[in-house]
Structures are given as structure tokens and as C-alpha cells.
Amino acid sequence: MAESTSGDSSNSNPTPPPAPVPEHKSWADVAEEEVAEEANAASASSTAASSLNVDELTIDEKKKATKFLDEPEDSNIQAVTSGDTPYNSASTFEDLNLSPELLKGLYVEMKFQKPSKIQAISLPMILNPPHKDLIAQAHNGSGKTTCFVLGMLSRVDPKMQVPQALCICPTRELTIQNMEVLRKMGKYTGISSECAIPADSRDALPISKRAPIMAQVVIGTPGTIKKWMSFKKLGVSRLKILVFDEADQMLAEDGFKDNSLRIMKEIEKVNPHCQVLLFSATFNDTVKNFVSRTVKKDHNQLFVKKEELSLEAVKQYKVNCPDELSKIEVIKDYIFEIGENVGQTIIFVRTRNSAKMLHKSLVDLGYEVTSIQGALDNEERDKIVKEFRDGLTQVLISTDVLARGFDQQQVNLVINYDLPVKYTAEYTREPEPDYEVYLHRVGRAGRFGRKGAVFNLICGERDENLMAKIERHFGTHVTEVQEKNVEDYKRALKEAGLLQ
Ligand code: ADP
Numbered sequence: 369m370a371e372s373t374s375g376d377s378s379n380s381n382p383t384p385p386p387a388p389v390p391e392h393k394s395w396a397d398v399a400e401e402e403v404a405e406e407a408n409a410a411s412a413s414s415t416a417a418s419s420l421n422v423d424e425l426t427i428d429e430k431k432k433a434t435k436f437l438d439e440p441e442d443s444n445i446q447a448v449t450s451g452d453t454p455y456n457s458a459s460t461f462e463d464l465n466l467s468p469e470l471l472k473g474l475y476v477e478m479k480f481q482k483p484s485k486i487q488a489i490s491l492p493m494i495l496n497p498p499h500k501d502l503i504a505q506a507h508n509g510s511g512k513t514t515c516f517v518l519g520m521l522s523r524v525d526p527k528m529q530v531p532q533a534l535c536i537c538p539t540r541e542l543t544i545q546n547m548e549v550l551r552k553m554g555k556y557t558g559i560s561s562e563c564a565i566p567a568d569s570r571d572a573l574p575i576s577k578r579a580p581i582m583a584q585v586v587i588g589t590p591g592t593i594k595k596w597m598s599f600k601k602l603g604v605s606r607l608k609i610l611v612f613d614e615a616d617q618m619l620a621e622d623g624f625k626d627n628s629l630r631i632m633k634e635i636e637k638v639n640p641h642c643q644v645l646l647f648s649a650t651f652n653d654t655v656k657n658f659v660s661r662t663v664k665k666d667h668n669q670l671f672v673k674k675e676e677l678s679l680e681a682v683k684q685y686k687v688n689c690p691d692e693l694s695k696i697e698v699i700k701d702y703i704f705e706i707g708e709n710v711g712q713t714i715i716f717v718r719t720r721n722s723a724k725m726l727h728k729s730l731v732d733l734g735y736e737v738t739s740i741q742g743a744l745d746n747e748e749r750d751k752i753v754k755e756f757r758d759g760l761t762q763v764l765i766s767t768d769v770l771a772r773g774f775d776q777q778q779v780n781l782v783i784n785y786d787l788p789v790k791y792t793a794e795y796t797r798e799p800e801p802d803y804e805v806y807l808h809r810v811g812r813a814g815r816f817g818r819k820g821a822v823f824n825l826i827c828g829e830r831d832e833n834l835m836a837k838i839e840r841h842f843g844t845h846v847t848e849v850q851e852k853n854v855e856d857y858k859r860a861l862k863e864a865g866l867l868q
Pocket residue numbers: 479480481482483484487506507508509510511512513514773775777815816
């Protein structure tokens with residue numbers, strides 16, 4: 369299979385001011401891709417939902433083997449199907465008429481037994497003619513990747529060596545991760561694929577000097593894809609399926625809206641029947657309203673009720689810390705000590721500077737941690753993620769570059785060193801939490817129904833207000849853990865199912 373060897377020039381964004389002032393956002397050229405990677409999704413304002421008939425779809429919930437591997441129990445998905453195309457949800461992968469090569473990929477490589485709920489409901493809509501567009505929302509960790517990867521692999525004609533499926537993702541990490549899933553699942557299909565991300569080496573051949581892309585599936589970030597298209601190296605005239613992962617961010621005003629729309633329009637011009645799939649765990653009302661208008665009129669939709677979005681599987685806690693130093697003490701003396709053997713941990717910070725400072729403080733104290741943020745060069749980013757994936761590192765500090773989509777089943781603990789705040793917040797008196805980013809961060813633990821816990825480190829009145837708003841928004845109570853009470857932390861981890 370082809371590997372990406374070409375790419376864009378690497379970015380060099382200026383070091384941001386310390387928290388809480390958000391990083392300067394530049395909308396120019398390649399820098400846009402990197403900066404917007406850490407941007408948050410747009411804020412919500414309520415608008416009326418679709419007036420189509422809403423059918424509650426249920427699937428056969430056979431007794432599951434182990435409680436530990438359950439899907440989120442609140443996965444109550446509402447489907448709005450357009451027209452009169454009947455769809456039956458699939459209780460087995462065989463129900464989907466997949467090729468024997470794909471079935472083998474699912475069972476042998478992926479070791480999946482049966483479709484998750486979102487897969488059971490969405491796959492018949494994706495795979496069956498007339499291949500309508502689909503907007504699909506489902507919980508973090510519920511298996512959305514498989515929906516669109518199977519969609520892409522099934523729709524590609526193996527005999528035609530041209531790009532037929534295109535998937536656009538917000539970050540290079542998610543691109544690489546989705547590509548790994550596609551190559552594993554599609555191992556026996558012989559389908560070729562290529563990543564469209566900024567080059568991992570400065571001496572890589574520029575796109576202008578490269579041969580046109582022949583790979584049948586292309587997965588990439590919007591800046592690079594747009595660039596390849598404008599250099600006429602990525603032809604889209606034979607494209608059958610276009611996917612946006614983390615679609616709400618891809619189409620949000622303060623996300624990748626401009627690039628995504630440009631790519632979509634370009635494809636539409638030459639290829640009006642290309643199927644468009646939009647996937648995310650979050651679609652706030654503004655984005656929901658907008659995306660419904662960007663896809664074809666007779667599209668199908670799947671949505672989760674807002675109040676059912678917070679993942680019950682991941683227990684949420686808050687710790688009041690008098691100052692920054694005590695946040696670090698809470699992490700090392702309590703969470704690391706007590707949670708030593710509970711799995712891997714991601715610590716989310718708001719800014720690149722915060723990532724650097726926390727990293728330095730923990731390393732100076734003798735802890736082995738790594739950190740990732742958009743300002744690192746690509747090789748470094750890839751290396752840090754790989755080490756974490758391989759289990760060589762247990763603790764990863766990250767900006768919101770990994771808040772969405774990152775799938776590592778061993779992550780059981782998430783620490784919000786800083787709470788996520790909307791980028792517009794600096795212009796308002798009272799900062800607004802970024803609810804979507806909060807949900808996505810929490811969703812890095814508890815993958816596919818596994819257990820998990822999140823500790824929110826609260827410092828001062830500002831954070832208290834933010835936390836209260838988050839609790840109100842999701843209608844959940846976040847239990848307080850006393851800063852210096854060992855028993856409290858133990859109780860919390862036990863309650864989360866992470867300690868005996
Ligand atoms: P999402 O994109 O919905 O957040 P992912 O697609 O990343 O979730 O899937 C989360 C995890 O669940 C992955 O590790 C994936 O391998 C696993 N998974 C997905 N579908 C199944 C299935 N049908 N059976 C078992 N595990 C699954």
C-alpha cells in the first residue's frame with residue numbers, strides 16, 4: 369500500500385501567552401491546519417430540529433459476554449430516515465452482505481464479534497443503494513470509525529486504481545489512527561490507501577513534483593487535501609464516498625468550515641452523486657442545523673438526545689486546588705500514587721505553554737511523562753503518540769489536539785488540568801466552558817464501554833463557575849474529592865470500577 373511521502377511545509381506558530389489567554393489564531397495557509405487543530409467547536413444557539421418523522425430504532429440486545437466490554441448503556445439513538453427506503457438494522461456482520469475479505473478483516477484482524485448499536489443502525493443506510501448521505505451522532509467510543517471505514521472499503525471498486533473514497537479528519541493523529549484501522553480492517557481486500565497529511569520529513573518531495581495520487585482510499589487533514597486538489601494531484605471525479613470524521617468541528621465556524629466547504633463544493637461540481645457521511649459524538653444545534661443544509665436534501669440522520677450524551681461509564685470528579693502548585697501535588701501525590709496501576713492517563717491542558725510547564729514540573733520531580741501539542745514538529749508528534757500507543761509511556765500531557773477521536777483502550781484516567789474554555793471567552797466577561805470539548809476529553813477514557821474516571825482540577829472561582837456550568841449543561845453531578853484525602857481518591861477510583 370502506498371504511504372504518504374509528500375507534503376506541506378512544517379508550521380511554526382509562535383509560543384502562546386500563558387493560560388488562560390487562548391492562542392492567536394491565524395487563518396493563513398498551512399498554519400491554519402495546525403492552529404485550528406486545537407480550536408474548539410462552535411457554540412450553540414437553539415433552533416428547531418427536523419420536522420421529519422422520528423422513528424426510534426432498536427436492535428436485538430442479546431446478552432453480552434462481559435459487563436466490562438459493554439457499549440455505553442445510554443446509547444439511545446434516534447434515526448430520521450428520508451423517503452421510503454426501508455432499512456433493517458444488522459445484528460451480525462453477515463447481515464450486511466460484506467465481502468468475505470472484509471468479514472475476515474473484522475473477525476480475524478479486528479477481533480470484533482458483532483456490530484455495535486451505531487454500526488447496526490448506520491451500516492445498512494451507508495451500504496445499501498441509493499447510498500444516501502448520512503449525518504450520524506453516537507457516543508464517544510461507540511465504534512463510529514468502523515461505520516465509515518466499512519462504508520469506504522465496501523464502496524471501492526478494487527479493479528479501479530483511482531481515488532474512490534476520501535475521509536477528512538481534524539488532526540494528523542486522527543488521520544493516522546483512522547488509516548491504521550482502515551488498513552487492518554481492509555487487510556485482505558488489497559485496496560490501496562494513502563494519508564494526506566503534512567510531510568513527516570522536511571526533505572520530502574513537494575506535491576507539485578509528485579505523480580498523481582492513485583490510492584483508492586485517501587484519508588487526510590483538510591489543508592493538505594485542499595492543497596493536493598488544487599495542484600490537481602488528487603482527482604475527485606471518481607469519488608463515490610466522502611467522509612468527515614468529527615464532522616461538527618470540520619464544519620464549525622471556528623473549526624475547518626472554509627476548507628471543508630471548499631473541498632465539498634469542488635467534489636460536488638464534478639461528482640454530484642458522491643455520498644457524504646458526517647460523523648461525530650457532538651453536534652450542537654447551530655452545527656446540526658448547518659450541516660443538515662450542507663448535505664443532500666434526502667439524507668438520513670441519527671442523533672442522540674442531548675441529556676443522554678454524557679458517558680455514564682466514565683465517572684467524573686472534581687478536586688478544589690488552592691493554587692497551581694497544589695494541582696501538581698494532587699496529580700503526583702494522590703492520583704499517580706493511588707491510580708498507579710489503573711492504566712494509562714491523559715492530562716489535558718488548555719495551552720501549549722501549559723503543556724510545557726506541566727511537563728517540566730513533572731519531569732523535574734522525577735516522573736516519566738511525555739507531552740504533545742501542535743507546535744511540535746511532525747516527527748516528534750508521531751513519535752510521542754506511538755510511544756503512548758505502544759505502552760512505553762503511561763502518562764501523556766496533551767492540548768486539545770488529542771481531545772477528539774484518539775482511541776487508546778488502555779486509557780482509564782483523564783485529568784483536566786485546565787477546564788476547556790471557548791475561544792470566544794476572552795471577549796466576554798464570564799468565560800464559557802467548551803461543552804463539546806469537555807465531552808470529547810472525557811470520552812478518551814471508557815472506550816467501547818470500558819471503565820474510566822476523570823478528575824477535574826478546579827482552581828478559584830472562575831473554575832468553580834465553569835465546572836458548575838458543565839454540570840448544569842449535562843445534567844450531571846460531579847462528585848467532589850477532597851484535595852488531601854487519600855481515602856476519597858480511593859473511593860472515587862473504586863466507584864469508577866478501576867480499583868478493587
Ligand atoms: P468512536 O469513533 O465512536 O469514538 P471508535 O470507532 O474509535 O469510537 O471505537 C472505539 C473502540 O471500540 C475501538 O478501539 C474499536 O476497536 C472498538 N470497537 C468498535 N466497534 C467494535 C465492535 N463491533 N466490537 C468490538 N469492539 C469494537
